[in-house]
Structure formats: C-alpha cells, structure tokens
Amino acid sequence: MKRFMSTWDTFGISKSGVIFRAVARGVFCAIVLCGGCSNNGIGTVVGEGKAPLEPSEPPNILATATSSGSVKISWQSVSMATGYNLYRSTNKDAGYSKVGKTTSTEYTNTGLSSGTIYYYKATAYNNGGESPMSSYTSVTTIPGIPLNVTATAVSSSDITVRWFSVYGATGYKVYRWTKTDRSDASERTTSDTSYVDIGLTAGAIYYYSVSAYNGSGEGSPSPPINGKPRPFPPSNISATATSDGNITVRWSSVNDVAGYTVYRNQVAAYGDDYKPIFTTTDTAYTNVGLLPGTIYYYRVSAYNSGGESLLSPYDSAMTVPAVPSNVSVIAASTDNITIGWPLVSGAIGYKVYRDSIANGLYTEITTVSSTSYTDIGLTSGATYYYRISAYNNSGESLKSQHIQAATIPAVPLDVSATETYNSNVIVRWSSVYGATGYKVYRGTSDDDYNSVYTVKGTSYTDTGLILGVTYYYRVSAVNSGGESSLSNYVSAMPYLEYTFGTLTDSRDGKTYNTVKIGNNKTWMVENLNYKIISNSWCYNNDESMCDEYGRLYNWTVAKNNACPNGWHLPSNLDWADLTKTVGGTGIYGDGGTAATKLKSGAGWDQYFDIPNGTDDFGFSALPAGYSNYIGGGSFSVGTIGYWWTNTEGDDGNAYYRSMKYNSENVSQNVNDKRFGMSVRCVQE
Numbered sequence: 185m186k187r188f189m190s191t192w193d194t195f196g197i198s199k200s201g202v203i204f205r206a207v208a209r210g211v212f213c214a215i216v217l218c219g220g221c222s223n224n225g226i227g228t229v230v231g232e233g234k235a236p237l238e239p240s241e242p243p244n245i246l247a248t249a250t251s252s253g254s255v256k257i258s259w260q261s262v263s264m265a266t267g268y269n270l271y272r273s274t275n276k277d278a279g280y281s282k283v284g285k286t287t288s289t290e291y292t293n294t295g296l297s298s299g300t301i302y303y304y305k306a307t308a309y310n311n312g313g314e315s316p317m318s319s320y321t322s323v324t325t326i327p328g329i330p331l332n333v334t335a336t337a338v339s340s341s342d343i344t345v346r347w348f349s350v351y352g353a354t355g356y357k358v359y360r361w362t363k364t365d366r367s368d369a370s371e372r373t374t375s376d377t378s379y380v381d382i383g384l385t386a387g388a389i390y391y392y393s394v395s396a397y398n399g400s401g402e403g404s405p406s407p408p409i410n411g412k413p414r415p416f417p418p419s420n421i422s423a424t425a426t427s428d429g430n431i432t433v434r435w436s437s438v439n440d441v442a443g444y445t446v447y448r449n450q451v452a453a454y455g456d457d458y459k460p461i462f463t464t465t466d467t468a469y470t471n472v473g474l475l476p477g478t479i480y481y482y483r484v485s486a487y488n489s490g491g492e493s494l495l496s497p498y499d500s501a502m503t504v505p506a507v508p509s510n511v512s513v514i515a516a517s518t519d520n521i522t523i524g525w526p527l528v529s530g531a532i533g534y535k536v537y538r539d540s541i542a543n544g545l546y547t548e549i550t551t552v553s554s555t556s557y558t559d560i561g562l563t564s565g566a567t568y569y570y571r572i573s574a575y576n577n578s579g580e581s582l583k584s585q586h587i588q589a590a591t592i593p594a595v596p597l598d599v600s601a602t603e604t605y606n607s608n609v610i611v612r613w614s615s616v617y618g619a620t621g622y623k624v625y626r627g628t629s630d631d632d633y634n635s636v637y638t639v640k641g642t643s644y645t646d647t648g649l650i651l652g653v654t655y656y657y658r659v660s661a662v663n664s665g666g667e668s669s670l671s672n673y674v675s676a677m678p679y680l681e682y683t684f685g686t687l688t689d690s691r692d693g694k695t696y697n698t699v700k701i702g703n704n705k706t707w708m709v710e711n712l713n714y715k716i717i718s719n720s721w722c723y724n725n726d727e728s729m730c731d732e733y734g735r736l737y738n739w740t741v742a743k744n745n746a747c748p749n750g751w752h753l754p755s756n757l758d759w760a761d762l763t764k765t766v767g768g769t770g771i772y773g774d775g776g777t778a779a780t781k782l783k784s785g786a787g788w789d790q791y792f793d794i795p796n797g798t799d800d801f802g803f804s805a806l807p808a809g810y811s812n813y814i815g816g817g818s819f820s821v822g823t824i825g826y827w828w829t830n831t832e833g834d835d836g837n838a839y840y841r842s843m844k845y846n847s848e849n850v851s852q853n854v855n856d857k858r859f860g861m862s863v864r865c866v867q868e
Contacts, residue, residue: 238313239265242289242306247323249400252298255323257306258290262315265308276303276320298328299352299398327353327396327403335411337490340386343411345394346378350403353396359405361391384413387440387488412490415441418467423482423501425578426470431480431501434468438486438493445492446471449481453498458483476506477530477576504581505531505574513589514556516665518564521589523572524556528581531574539569542586546571565593565618565663593619593661593668601657601676607649607765609676611657615642616668619661627656630673638662649678650767651781652800680765682801687867689714689748698867701801702765705758706867709804710734712746720746721811721860723818733808733821736860739838742828747865754866756831756839756852763850766801777848779805789822791846805843806862813858826861 242259250256257270267287271280280303284291296302301324305317330347338344345358358379361369372379384390389412393405418435425431433446443465447458458481462469474480479502483495508525515522525534533553537546546569550557562568567590571583596613603609611624624644627633633656637644649655654677658670685698685706692714700706711734719738723729737746743753754762756772763773766781783797784804790796797805809821823845831839833854840861842851855861 236310236312237264239263239308239310239315241315241318242268242308243318245304245306245318245321247302247304247321249323249325250292252326252328252403253296254292254294255296255302255304255325256290256292257304257321257323259306259318261289262308264310264312265315266310267308269307269309269314271305271307271317273303274301276322280305280317296325297351298325298403299350299396300325301352324352324398324400326401327351327398329404330356330394330396330406333392333394333406333409335390335392335409337412337414338380340414340416340493341382341384343381343384343390343392343413343490344378345381345392345411347394347406349377350396352398353403354398355396357395357397357402357405359393359395362388386413386416387490388412412440412488414491415439415486415488415493417493417496418444418484418486419496421482421484421496421499423480423499425501425504427504427579427582429474429476429503429506429581430470430472431474431482431503432468432470433482433484433499435484435496437467440488441486442488443486445485445487447483447485447495449483449498450478451481453481453500458495474503476503476581477528477574478503502530502576502578504579505529505576507581508534508572508574508584511570511572511584511587513587513665515558516589516592518592518594518668519562520558520560521562521568521570521591521665522556522558523570523587523589525572525584527555528574530576531581532576533574535573535575535580537571537573537583539586540567542569542588544569546583546586562591563617564591565616565661565665566591567618567664588664590618590663590665592666593617593663595669596622596659596661596671599657599659599671599674601655601674603676603678607647607651607678607680607767609646609649609655609657609678610643611646611659611674612643613659613671616661618663619668620663621661623660623662623667625658625660625670628653630656630675633658646678650777651678651680652798653677680801684709684802687748687751687865691748697802697804699802701762701803704762704765705754707754707762707803708751708865709802711806711808712737712863712865714746714748716741716745719860721818723809723811723821725818729808729821733806734862736808736811736818737828737863738813738860739828739857742861742863743830743838746863751865751867753828753830753863756829756841758866759827759829759841759850759852768850772852773850774852775849779843779850780848782850783843787822789845794846794848807843807845808862811860813856813860818860826855826859827864828861 239262242262245259247257270284270291272283273280303320303322305320308315327350333347335345355375358372391408391410393408395405396403415438420436423433445460446462446469448461449458451457481498481500483498486493505528511525514524536550536557538549539546569586571586573583574581593616598614601611624637625633626635656673656675658673661668680702682701687696687698697709699709713734719741721736760772763778766778767776768778769775781800782803782805785799807822807825810826811818825843827841829839837854838857
C-alpha cells in the first residue's frame with residue numbers, strides 16, 4: 185500500500201472472525217481477526233470488497249506546448265482509475281479550474297493565448313470518487329506570428345527588417361532568400377524587434393519572413409515581404425552654365441532605379457541647405473529661372489522601390505552674367521565713338537560687337553574688363569551699330585540690344601557768303617558725309633557769333649539783315665553723334681538794289697534825281713522846289729535856301745498841288761515801307777537806323793557820337809528845318825528835316841516824318857497842317 189489507511193469505513197463479523205473494511209486513497213483493504221494469524225491474530229487481505237476504493241492522484245504530470253494556442257498534457261496511469269480530470273490556472277498556487285476530462289493519460293488543451301504560461305494539475309477518478317490533485321506542471325505556449333513586418337532600405341547595401349514585439353517571445357528568427365524555391369534561404373536570430381541585413385547588392389530584391397520563439401518552441405513565420413536596397417548615388421555629376429542663363433546638370437545612369445532627384449544649394453558645397461528641385465527619369469536636367477552671375481551647387485540622388493540613395497558628390501556652376509542693359513553713347517568725335525553700360529553682377533569682362541547695319545552678323549572687335557570702350561580709327565560721319573555681352577568663367581551672356589552710334593561729321597568745306605539786295609546774305613557749303621543737318625552761326629564779328637540757324641540742305645539765306653553791316657558766318661555739320669567743329673569764317677555785307685533816275689517837272693522845267701530802292705516806289709531824292717505863291721516858303725524867305733533845301737509847304741498845298749503830274753505826296757505807309765527796307769524797325773519803320781542810311785553825307789550838324797548820314801542809297805535827306813504857319817519864321821535848319829505825308833491825323837493835323845541830327849531813326853508825328861515842311865514826291 186502506498187500509505188497507511190487513515191479512515192475506517194465500516195466493519196462486520198464473518199464466520200472466520202470480525203471483518204473490518206477501511207478505504208484509504210482508493211485502496212480496498214480487509215482486516216481479519218483470527219487466532220491463527222501470524223501477526224498477533226490480525227490478518228490483512230487485500231482485494232475486492234463490497235465497495236471500490238477511490239484512486240490516487242496521477243503521477244509524473246508533464247505539459248508540452250504544441251503551438252501558439254495549444255498545450256499537450258500527459259501523466260502516468262493510475263490503478264483503479266476510470267478517467268482523469270484536468271485543471272488549469274495562470275497562478276500556480278490558486279485559481280485552478282477544470283478544462284477537460286479524458287480516459288487517456290494525455291490531453292490537448294486548445295484555444296490558448298500565445299506566449300502565455302499556464303499551470304496544470306490532474307486528478308484520477310472512478311466510481312469510488314476523485315483523487316486529490318496532482319502536483320502542478322507549467323508550460324508557456326509558443327509565441328504568435330510577428331506582425332507588421334517591414335523591410336526598409338537604409339543604404340545601397342543594407343536593409344532593416346522590423347516587426348512588432350510578440351508577447352511571450354524570448355527571441356526571433358529572421359529568414360532571408362532571393363530564389364523562389366528558397367534554396368538560398370538563410371536564418372538569423374535576434375532578441376530585438378529589428379534586424380539590419382548588411383552587405384547586400386544594390387538593386388537586388390530580397391525576401392524576408394520573421395518568426396518568434398521561446399523555450400517552448402518557434403512560432404509560425406510571418407508572411408513573406410520583399411525589400412530592395414537603396415540605389416547607389418549617381419556618379420560623374422557635372423553642372424554646366426549655358427549662354428541663356430541656365431545650368432544643365434548631368435550624371436551617369438544607375439542600374440535598377442525608377443528615377444532621380446536633383447538637389448540644389450546656393451550656400452555651400454555641403455550642408456543641410458540642399459533642397460530637392462526636380463525629379464526626372466532622365467540623366468540630365470536644365471535648371472532655368474536662375475539669377476545671373478550666381479554660383480549654384482548641385483547633388484543628385486537615385487531612387488527605386490527600396491527608397492532614395494544618398495546624395496551624390498556635388499558639382500557647381502556659376503550662371504553666365506545678365507545681358508548688359510542701357511548701353512549708351514558716351515562721347516563721339518570725327519574718328520572714334522565711346523560707348524558705356526552699367527556694371528553687370530558676376531561678370532569678369534565684356535565683349536564688344538560691331539556692325540554697319542542694325543540686323544547684321546556683328547563681329548567681335550574687342551574684350552574689355554571695364555564698362556566702357558572707345559572705338560577708334562572710324563570714318564567721320566559714319567553710323568555704327570554695337571552690341572555688348574558679359575562673360576565670366578562659365579561662359580558668355582546673350583548680346584544686348586543694338587545701339588546706334590555715329591561719328592561726328594567732318595567740318596564743312598567750301599563755305600561762302602554772298603550778299604544780295606533786299607538785306608539778304610546767301611551762305612553755301614559742300615555736303616558733308618554722314619551729316620543729317622547743319623548749323624549756321626552768324627555774328628557781327630569773328631569772335632561773337634550770336635545767332636544759330638539749323639538747316640537740312642547745304643545753303644542758307646539769311647534775311648532781314650541791316651544794310652551796310654558786315655556779317656560773319658561759320659558752319660558746322662551735325663548728326664546723332666554730335667556737332668563738328670566750326671568751319672573757317674566767311675563774311676558778307678548785305679545791300680539793297682536801287683536804281684537812279686530823273687524827273688523833269690513840266691510845270692517849271694526843273695529836273696530832279698530819283699531812286700527806286702528795292703521793291704519800294706520811286707522817290708524823289710531831292711526836296712521839291714516848285715514855287716507856289718501862297719502857302720509855300722523858302723527858309724527865312726531866302727530864295728537861295730530854296731535852291732539848296734527846297735521849298736517848305738503847308739499840308740494842304742503839299743497834298744493837293746505840290747507834286748507834278750504822275751507823282752503824289754507819299755503816305756505814312758509809303759514812308760514805313762521805305763524806312764523798314766533800309767533798316768527801320770517797328771510797324772511804321774520809325775525805329776532802328778534808317779535815318780543814318782537816308783541822310784545826306786553833309787549838311788547835318790554833328791551830335792556827339794551819333795554818326796552823320798551815310799546816304800547809302802542816294803536819298804540825300806537834308807535838314808531843311810520848318811516854318812510856322814504865318815510863314816514869317818523858320819527854324820532848325822541843319823538839325824532837323826521835316827516831310828509831310830498825305831496821311832491826315834484829324835481836321836487840323838496831319839502826319840509828318842522827321843530826321844534829326846541827334847537820332848538814327850525816322851520818327852513820325854502829327855502837326856498843324858498850316859506849318860511849312862519839305863516835300864518828297866513818289867511816283868504813282
């Protein structure tokens with residue numbers, strides 16, 4: 185017997201003595217009292233009695249995990265047991281609950297949590313009852329399948345495999361293969377939830393599966409995933425500036441890539457300032473819209489399904505400078521042109537192009553580092569066209585818009601000045617190559633040119649000049665380049681064409697000299713001396729004065745009776761035409777110096793610096809004075825000459841013209857018609 189009986193169940197007396205039945209842990213015993221027993225009259229019989237005994241607890245219980253959700257429990261069989269009950273807990277000391285029953289000596293418990301420790305006890309039972317619980321056994325279920333497994337390329341030769349932690353796992357197995365039959369599969373173990381697979385081939389596809397394990401075994405592997413190492417970074421990066429202000433970046437192709445990303449930086453060759461600017465499947469990219477004369481740095485990456493490579497080594501390029509703007513002509517002479525332009529950022533020099541037509545081919549004539557250039561040895565008066573480009577070590581910009589420039593024309597030659605009548609001078613010169621016009625300078629001396637006239641042709645008629653004055657002329661040629669030097673001077677004195685004649689008065693047979701000045705009427709150049717008895721006088725009633733100065737008439741006689749047939753007393757406007765022709769100014773010619781040209785050269789008193797008459801046209805005006813209306817008094821001979829006009833002022837007055845010894849103009853005024861004044865008749 186395994187243990188002593190501890191409870192007596194019942195007893196009875198048999199024929200051979202008293203029989204006691206005791207049940208202890210499923211052992212059925214009978215004790216017999218007899219005199220012939222060897223142990224003091226007590227004998228023991230083991231065997232069936234009237235009722236079975238309960239079995240003992242199962243020995244050697246053992247639990248083994250069979251999967252992440254099942255456990256197999258086994259034990260040794262128990263005598264007299266008709267079956268077994270299995271109890272489970274997650275606490276070895278308490279909380280056991282029945283999870284199954286079986287007649288076998290093993291039991292599979294399913295529906296468990298993966299990676300979890302469980303405690304088991306077993307009992308045996310028969311009709312006599314259920315044994316006590318066995319000692320416990322424990323087991324941890326196999327871990328579950330790792331979830332969220334990823335394979336991420338970290339370089340062109342490394343892939344990092346990651347997964348979520350699996351409950352109850354003490355480690356993981358990472359499987360890798362590249363062939364579909366997995367004949368090249370390999371295994372790595374780790375206690376971490378990631379694994380870096382190194383030394384891989386860039387662009388190749390790798391397959392991964394991960395399982396979790398613990399002391400109970402290895403769980404099922406995760407579904408396969410694939411990963412591809414990042415590509416190698418592109419090599420042979422080159423950045424080249426183009427003449428239109430762009431930069432073209434090129435690189436060598438990389439195997440097994442989906443495309444490339446171009447990065448750019450303006451700060452430095454390396455650093456964190458590179459920013460992606462373009463993605464392409466080509467191996468070249470032209471970066472447009474850049475700042476002229478600026479350095480740009482470039483790096484390129486390759487990418488595929490595995491990710492993006494590291495950035496390539498850098499290359500840099502400086503954009504060509506901007507096109508020079510605002511090109512202008514600074515100066516020009518007869519054989520050179522200086523052009524200039526503003527400084528262009530990033531330029532180390534400039535190229536100057538020239539042509540003879542605006543839309544020509546333009547030939548480079550020089551390279552300069554400054555912002556101006558003087559083109560020498562040119563043809564005077566010629567037009568040239570220029571275009572400028574800027575350049576640096578990266579190349580040359582486009583050419584600027586053309587600018588037109590011309591050398592200054594040569595000095596006009598063969599200049600001449602010819603005087604004509606009617607106060608004109610004609611200035612002529614030879615045509616100058618390249619001149620678009622000419623300037624005629626005029627002065628009254630060679631060092632005082634106070635008037636300038638611009639003309640298109642090669643002659644100029646200077647009008648309205650003062651007779652008897654010498655005028656000096658110099659001529660320059662002009663064009664868009666500027667103005668030439670002045671020519672040598674020429675001079676001329678304008679004159680009026682005038683014609684002398686005579687007039688014989690049929691009334692008394694006297695003959696008078698006449699003159700026609702320019703386009704004026706024909707005038708008597710002597711004072712009338714026709715004797716009329718009443719209202720005409722000789723100065724101081726001296727007949728010899730009439731022979732020298734002519735007679736003095738009152739206005740009524742002068743107008744109606746004095747002049748011979750075919751002649752008449754001139755109007756105020758007739759006088760105005762005459763005086764303006766010979767230098768008078770104003771509406772009536774009563775300004776200017778007309779009197780000096782009309783006065784006789786003798787007979788006038790001298791007044792300080794007022795010149796005596798020059799009598800340029802033989803008009804011979806004399807200072808005959810005047811007489812009052814009584815006819816008895818005469819005045820001012822030698823100092824003033826008075827001449828009636830036929831223009832009436834009012835009933836008692838009429839206009840007259842006068843010349844004075846102390847003035848150079850022919851003035852006008854009104855006076856009493858009864859006064860005596862001289863008469864000059866004009867032909868009708």
